[in-house]
Amino acid sequence: MMGRYWNAVKEGLAREAAAKRPALNRHEREFLAAGIEILETPASPAARIFAALIMVFATGALAWSWLGRIDTYAIVQGKLIPIGKVQVVEPLITGTVKALHARLGAHVEAGEVLVELDPSEYAAERQKLMGNLEAAQVSE
Numbered sequence: 162m163m164g165r166y167w168n169a170v171k172e173g174l175a176r177e178a179a180a181k182r183p184a185l186n187r188h189e190r191e192f193l194a195a196g197i198e199i200l201e202t203p204a205s206p207a208a209r210i211f212a213a214l215i216m217v218f219a220t221g222a223l224a225w226s227w228l229g230r231i232d233t234y235a236i237v238q239g240k241l242i243p244i245g246k247v248q249v250v251e252p253l254i255t256g257t258v259k260a261l262h263a264r265l266g267a268h269v270e271a272g273e274v275l276v277e278l279d280p281s282e283y284a285a286e287r288q289k290l291m292g293n294l295e296a297a298q299v300s301e
Contacts, residue, residue: 256282 256278263275
């Protein structure tokens with residue numbers, strides 16, 4: 162399909178080149194009749210260049226719209242209202258996470274360790290409570 166158009170363009174340019182008559186200079190064209198002067202004055206190459214630039218930009222925009230990807234982000238305010246029962250998930254104890262043993266979206270088994278907390282925060286409190294327990298057992 163494009164080959165046929167390309168051949169037509171080449172043939173038109175070849176005919177245009179073959180049909181060229183000796184060009185009149187500007188001073189010679191000034192003394193011609195107005196209608197003939199218009200016919201004899203060559204077209205400005207700026208129009209062809211401008212048309213070619215428009216086609217190049219249009220082709221580029223079309224290619225970009227076809228191949229390009231634009232990510233769309235929206236920041237909105239809203240309220241989430243659950244449809245069913247709500248289950249509150251909270252830890253029995255709080256602490257600093259030492260290690261995560263599960264990945265997001267991974268399948269886990271019941272009883273598997275998911276998060277390891279740093280025990281240093283509770284070590285001193287544990288020793289204090291153990292001392293209190295021993296003291297209470299001795300005093301009984």
